[in-house]
Amino acid sequence: MLRFCLHKHSFVRLCRIAPQKRSCGHVPTAQEPSYVYASPTKEHSISVRDGRRVAVTEWGVDDDSSFPVFYFHGTPLCRLEPLLHGGDVEDPYTAARVRLVSIDRPGFGRSDPQPPASRALMEGARDVLDVADNLGIAKFGVLGFSAGSPYALACAAHPDFACRLVAVAVMCSPAESGAPDFKAPLRSKLEGLFLRNCPETLLSLMARLGVSVYLTTCEAFPKIAARLLMLSEPASVQTTVCTPHFGHTTSTVIKEAVVQGIDGALADTLLTQSPAKPWGFSLRHISPDLPVQVFHGQHDAVVPVEAARWLQQQIPHCTVAYVNGGHGLPFYYMKHVLTNMTRGGWQTQRATTSKIEVQ
Numbered sequence: 312m313l314r315f316c317l318h319k320h321s322f323v324r325l326c327r328i329a330p331q332k333r334s335c336g337h338v339p340t341a342q343e344p345s346y347v348y349a350s351p352t353k354e355h356s357i358s359v360r361d362g363r364r365v366a367v368t369e370w371g372v373d374d375d376s377s378f379p380v381f382y383f384h385g386t387p388l389c390r391l392e393p394l395l396h397g398g399d400v401e402d403p404y405t406a407a408r409v410r411l412v413s414i415d416r417p418g419f420g421r422s423d424p425q426p427p428a429s430r431a432l433m434e435g436a437r438d439v440l441d442v443a444d445n446l447g448i449a450k451f452g453v454l455g456f457s458a459g460s461p462y463a464l465a466c467a468a469h470p471d472f473a474c475r476l477v478a479v480a481v482m483c484s485p486a487e488s489g490a491p492d493f494k495a496p497l498r499s500k501l502e503g504l505f506l507r508n509c510p511e512t513l514l515s516l517m518a519r520l521g522v523s524v525y526l527t528t529c530e531a532f533p534k535i536a537a538r539l540l541m542l543s544e545p546a547s548v549q550t551t552v553c554t555p556h557f558g559h560t561t562s563t564v565i566k567e568a569v570v571q572g573i574d575g576a577l578a579d580t581l582l583t584q585s586p587a588k589p590w591g592f593s594l595r596h597i598s599p600d601l602p603v604q605v606f607h608g609q610h611d612a613v614v615p616v617e618a619a620r621w622l623q624q625q626i627p628h629c630t631v632a633y634v635n636g637g638h639g640l641p642f643y644y645m646k647h648v649l650t651n652m653t654r655g656g657w658q659t660q661r662a663t664t665s666k667i668e669v670q
Contacts, residue, residue: 346551348560349393349402349411356421359441361429366390366421367442370411371404378653379451380478381439381466382413383459385641386583387522387576389420389568392456394560396645397552407649412451414442416462418575420567427578432590436465440472452478452652456641457614458583460484461590467603468596478652479597480604482640483611486618489586514581518573526562533558543610543637552642594625603629606648608636 353369368390384392390413396403404411416435417425443451453476455463460481466472467479529536537553540561569576582588597603603626607619623631634640
């Protein structure tokens with residue numbers, strides 16, 4: 312989020328938000344290609360172990376054949392980010408037979424804030440278990456995008472998930488900024504120094520300014536705002552995705568994300584990307600039996616592709632896909648990610664469970 316201050320493409324991070332389905336009163340023009348977006352199916356407000364309430368939205372298919380996946384949104388987006396995830400024929404969750412459960416992290420959207428001293432990636436991951444128990448979900452996958460990816464990886468490394476987690480995927484994930492074995496490019500090193508040394512009051516002020524500028528752009532020039540978000544994506548993707556509808560929906564999602572203010576997003580950025588705050592867990596603790604997939608845009612201008620190479624070193628058994636794209640993968644590549652997650656973890660788990668039941 313705060314990288315907007317340091318890189319000409321970085322405020323694109325501020326745009327990770329959500330569009331509604333085109334059938335909801337929006338009629339595409341001849342110049343605006345038709346794209347099918349996800350729509351929410353259920354909304355919840357669920358109490359977790361420390362008394363906080365978290366906002367939860369479900370998407371996709373909920374039946375005996377569907378694969379439950381918990382989604383960690385980007386920053387400064389929120390649980391409504393899947394509104395921006397589209398497909399050519401049907402939304403990616405319906406197409407992949409996935410029951411997606413997206414959760415607002417503390418201070419985002421409608422989730423209660425959490426004292427900064429209490430915030431930790433492993434604690435944020437633990438919220439998933441509380442929500443899963445409340446919804447009656449025994450086995451599931453986790454998927455993270457950008458700043459949400461370290462939370463998905465924390466789930467994979469958390470011992471309490473060992474018997475319940477069947478697949479993990481991350482898109483455009485950052486590396487652990489302070490990791491001594493991360494060969495960060497110069498831009499990332501400069502950003503790390505900035506986050507480490509800049510007073511939080513100044514960071515907050517710049518974050519508010521960045522969000523305000525982007526929201527104004529979304530409302531006044533929605534198509535331009537959409538293109539700013541998709542600068543590094545292939546031309547064919549930009550033609551399909553970069554519409555006024557996408558720009559307006561992005562504005563809707565960001566407004567929901569910061570409805571309580573910018574503090575939640577700021578704390579999240581410092582927790583996941585500041586060299587002064589290590590992640591607090593080792594990726595080496597991820598079981599080699601747990602399928603882990605990493606997707607990263609080769610032309611990502613927000614999170615350098617070196618981060619994916621670092622993850623590959625830390626999780627030797629993971630599979631890595633370097634996609635011809637940038638930092639906007641969820642907005643057009645989600646079906647492919649979900650299909651691979653299903654093949655990698657859910658079908659194997661169902662087959663194993665079936666064999667156990669037969670025996």
